[in-house]
Amino acid sequence: MEENRTKVVIDCDPGTDDCFALMLCIKHLDVKGIVTVGGNTGLEYTEKNARFMTELCERTDIPVYAGYDQPMFGKAVRAAYAHGATGLGDVIIPEPKKQLEPVHGVDFLIDFFMHNDDVKLITLGPLTNVAQAILKEPRLCKRIPEILCMGGSGTAGNFSAAAEFNIYVDPEAAKIVFESGIPIRMVGLNLTRQNNMNMKDVEAMKAIGNPVADFAAAILTHNAGKGGVCSLCDACTVVWYIDPQIIRKSLMVHVDVETKGEFTRGMTLCDWRDYMGTDPICDIAHEKKYDTTFAGKKEPNVEVAMEFDADRFRKLLMDTLRSYGA
Ligand SMILES: [Ca+2]
Numbered sequence: 001m002e003e004n005r006t007k008v009v010i011d012c013d014p015g016t017d018d019c020f021a022l023m024l025c026i027k028h029l030d031v032k033g034i035v036t037v038g039g040n041t042g043l044e045y046t047e048k049n050a051r052f053m054t055e056l057c058e059r060t061d062i063p064v065y066a067g068y069d070q071p072m073f074g075k076a077v078r079a080a081y082a083h084g085a086t087g088l089g090d091v092i093i094p095e096p097k098k099q100l101e102p103v104h105g106v107d108f109l110i111d112f113f114m115h116n117d118d119v120k121l122i123t124l125g126p127l128t129n130v131a132q133a134i135l136k137e138p139r140l141c142k143r144i145p146e147i148l149c150m151g152g153s154g155t156a157g158n159f160s161a162a163a164e165f166n167i168y169v170d171p172e173a174a175k176i177v178f179e180s181g182i183p184i185r186m187v188g189l190n191l192t193r194q195n196n197m198n199m200k201d202v203e204a205m206k207a208i209g210n211p212v213a214d215f216a217a218a219i220l221t222h223n224a225g226k227g228g229v230c231s232l233c234d235a236c237t238v239v240w241y242i243d244p245q246i247i248r249k250s251l252m253v254h255v256d257v258e259t260k261g262e263f264t265r266g267m268t269l270c271d272w273r274d275y276m277g278t279d280p281i282c283d284i285a286h287e288k289k290y291d292t293t294f295a296g297k298k299e300p301n302v303e304v305a306m307e308f309d310a311d312r313f314r315k316l317l318m319d320t321l322r323s324y325g326a
Helices: 016-028 043-056 105-115 128-136 165-169 171-178 199-208 211-224 233-242 310-323
Strands: 007-012 030-036 064-066 119-123 147-150 184-187 247-253 255-257 268-270 302-308
Touching: 007 016, 007 105, 016 030, 016 043, 016 211, 016 233, 016 310, 030 043, 030 105, 043 064, 043 211, 064 105, 105 119, 105 128, 119 233, 128 171, 147 233, 165 171, 171 255, 184 233, 199 211, 199 310, 211 310, 233 310
Parallel strands: 007 030, 007 119, 030 064, 119 147, 147 184, 184 302
Antiparallel strands: 247 302, 255 268
16 A cells, blocks of 8 residues: 555445546545445344445455444435445346444544544445434544535525435534534535446446456446436545545535524535625636625535546546456
8 A cells, every 4th residue: 555545434325426536536536444324224234235335346344334324313324226226226236245343433533533634535325324423422523634524506406305314314413513613624416416427437337357447337226227327426526635626615614514504404515605796607607706795604614625627537447447457
């Protein structure tokens, strides 16, 4: 492992797009551990899928932990419509030989970040584990140097008009994390919608001819085969640590997580007031237009990803899949 690779712990709910993110992270980052959470599907599948990914990528040395299955309050919401009941579309995987670590994911997060200074946290699912860890060990707020979060949206949601799935599943957890004071980079749907993988990409993956690329093609078929939008949200997120030029523009703004709204529960309410454009075609200007420093305005707490280089992303992904056969 090259010494200069960014060190990360990944909290995820695989999930097809989580699998793509894991393929990228395992190849390009120094992954210290994978924690799983209930989200796209139940924990019994997300933890199994994560263990499978370490075997597929031949990195069974990376420890995998199971965290919480259920959100802090309310009933779990799943995304079988997008990821299938097992989280991997129609793809059946063998039972992995790789075992779970005998420690709860939340206890791992606490112990790990209390004893390591230079490791960042990537979250690709509901923020339940991270919030529970912060509640159990509040000193984590000063110990986690940064969270790179796939969640929320600077514009419209997906699970509801206002809310993106990861935040919608556990808004209280997201609120705790977003208000923790830990620096946050947020990759929301406003960014990931700039990526759209399709059946041409599936064919290109099939042509590579190694087990990781074959698996990538198989799980991408589930989404791309329906002819819908296939953004691979989690993969779009992790590239910020792998090839930062893919995220061409980001803005520091204040983000609040809505937990109570009649229609907006789970919304990441971004304060764009300083950026409102004068061109009605352009909903949010990408340069500051105004300074609305009036009463009630809060300090920016989140770096929100704005512009995505889809061509550069596609090249990185394909090169990475190819490299697994080398
Ligand atoms: Ca995910």
